[in-house]
Amino acid sequence: MTLTQIIIFIAVSLLVATVMKDRGRRWALLVLSLLAVFWLQPFSPIRHLDFWLACLTLAATTFTWLVIQTGNAANVENQKTAALLAGLVLLVALLRYLEPICCLTASPPPAFPSVIMALAAMGGVAWLVRRWFSSRRAALAASIAALLLTFIVLKNPAISEQLSAWLRALNGQPIKLASAADLRWLGFSYIAFRLLHVLRDRQTGKPMDLTLREFLTYVLFFPALTAGPIDRSQRFAQDLRQPFRLSEASLSTGGWRLLSGFFKKFVLADSLALIALNEVNAAQVNSSVWTWILTYAYALRIFFDFSGYTDIAIGVGSLVGIRLPENFAQPYLKPNLTAFWNSWHITLAQWFRAYFFNPFTRALRSARRPLPAPLIIFSGQLATMLLIGLWHGITWNFLIWGAWHGVGLFVHNRWSDFLKPRLDPSALPLWKKRLLDTAGALATFHYVTLGWVWFALPNPGASWQVFLRLFGYGN
Structure with missing residues (x-):
């Protein structure tokens, strides 16, 4: 969505929330969502x-x-x-x-x-x-x-x-x-x-x-149409059916989320886009330092862009009585990769967990000759992340990006199991716990950031050249 389109949606949402009563609001949201499909x-x-x-x-x-x-x-x-x-x-x-x-x-x-x-x-x-x-x-x-x-x-x-x-x-x-x-x-x-x-x-x-009106509004709800989050139908319908009046609290909550989203998307993300890693500048930069700068810029840009749109969607939704689910929870500050994926694109991760990972691993465990537990975990995590990669596009780079995270999640799972009987974080002094969390967050951030190299570029050859350059082996 463009800035102009978002501002128009906000204005119309405020009009609907102010003028329309409950039944009228529900029909108005349907009409807005249907027209948005054509307009966007x-x-x-x-x-x-x-x-x-x-x-x-x-x-x-x-x-x-x-x-x-x-x-x-x-x-x-x-x-x-x-x-x-x-x-x-x-x-x-x-x-x-x-x-x-x-x-x-x-x-x-x-x-x-x-x-x-x-x-x-x-x-x-x-x-x-x-x-x-x-x-x-x-x-x-x-x-x-x-x-x-x-x-x-x-x-x-x-x-x-x-x-x-x-x-x-x-x-x-x-x-x-x-x-x-x-x-x-x-x-x-x-x-x-x-x-x-x-x-x-x-x-x-x-x-x-759900009635046809409720279902169309759920699937096509205009704030979440282009970039999520992926809500659950029954949860959405509960909000839609409840009486709603635009209050000072909902206006304040929605307004702050909108301001946050505008700043993230149109100030931070769009500024970082000027220097973020892409196919063109990846081929032009020869310095290892500048390659790191481009890669860091891409990692920050994709977060601010995506979470900014999510804030805008949540903000607009709150103006009309729909509380869309959160999609980000400070993912780059998490101490390990599992925590990262519990806080990055949360609704997508939950969708795959509910409809693929859990049924898939359950089937492996209930087989006549079940695989060893570590192999079941590895198969489930790798297959899930490969599918998440392919969800973005059926290309080699998205497949490799999925494998990168699938292997990383398995390594963290095994490392956690290894440390569990040997290290009790609750028994550590506070400064040691904070030090471990900080080290974990730095390691996780850099692992995720290096993974974005596969995500940002169109083919494995270009990504490999960037990896070589990052570590001083490129041209």
């Missing part, structure tokens, strides 16, 4: 793709709700929500013909008849979803598979480029210009994980009693 979707050089990707976001969310819901899908409120959803899509499409105010999307929407036909097709698919999948288990499995397949396509540069070429050919555009960057789907990583969360919960038998 980045421009794509493939004709009309920014409009269609926004529509696909709405369709995927609606279809998921049809699969998971346990109540009466055809009740009056859900029908009103579906009508509002279709009406807003048509309204956004009609802006194509209103020259002075066109358009909410990054490029003009497609012709109106095309949008009507697409809506009719989506309605038909929704009807078929309800009729074909007589088995809810099959519907849940198919939905999860579809989301994971889409994720793989979008995160794999080679596949994305091929899809871009196909879409360009379909539109009569030159395929030689095809690029993976053409398929920038706004917030899909976060949207997909919210959808996978409710699908997996439904698979395990947990009831899902």
Whole structure:
């Protein structure tokens, strides 16, 4: 989100919180979130793709709700929500013909008849979803598979480029210009994980009693759309359903988080971006000292950028009565890598712990011939961190970054087990405990910072050259 977009969201949120009563507030948050999907979707050089990707976001969310819901899908409120959803899509499409105010999307929407036909097709698919999948288990499995397949396509540069070429050919555009960057789907990583969360919960038998309005607002809540955090559906729904009045306390809390977020993102992170490690300056700098400066700058920049956006999301949410979960808790001050991952991108780590690490290690332990405990821990930590790496993109560097942290977590686990019977921190003098914590924090910070070298650069060769230069072996 740009600074202008954030300021507009804050102003509209304050208006909603001040003017709207509880029911009106809930409907207003839905409308804002739906429109934000179109407004924030980045421009794509493939004709009309920014409009269609926004529509696909709405369709995927609606279809998921049809699969998971346990109540009466055809009740009056859900029908009103579906009508509002279709009406807003048509309204956004009609802006194509209103020259002075066109358009909410990054490029003009497609012709109106095309949008009507697409809506009719989506309605038909929704009807078929309800009729074909007589088995809810099959519907849940198919939905999860579809989301994971889409994720793989979008995160794999080679596949994305091929899809871009196909879409360009379909539109009569030159395929030689095809690029993976053409398929920038706004917030899909976060949207997909919210959808996978409710699908997996439904698979395990947990009831899902959210209305279509509540579910759309949860998945597409505009402050958290582009950079998280990844909230839980039932927790979010509790906040949404509760009566809310904008008080001095909520205004103060939200205001301070917004100020913190603005300072982190637009002052610190954007300033550090000028010298943070990237593909261009990594190839230009020959000094070991300057390479360390670039690497430190990247480590600080990625923290201030990401945590700044989180502060802004939490601040805007608090203005409308939604208490989004915390995502950062001073991660660079933690004394070990395990504590770091309990305080960095907290909601993502919790998601993987709940939906992958715990089931995976449980399955290994309950096997007929279970592996030794250390091997189970190593397998679980490595596999989890590899998946977190691939969540950012299916490239060698993200894979190596995941392995870097997976191995680091296992080493810390073994070291902790080794020290446990030999060293009791509570028995140490306070100065020794602080000294150990400080040494641990410095070691952890540098391990994480060196790991960012894999994260920041596009290929292993470039990263390896930076490592050599950091330790005085480069050119």
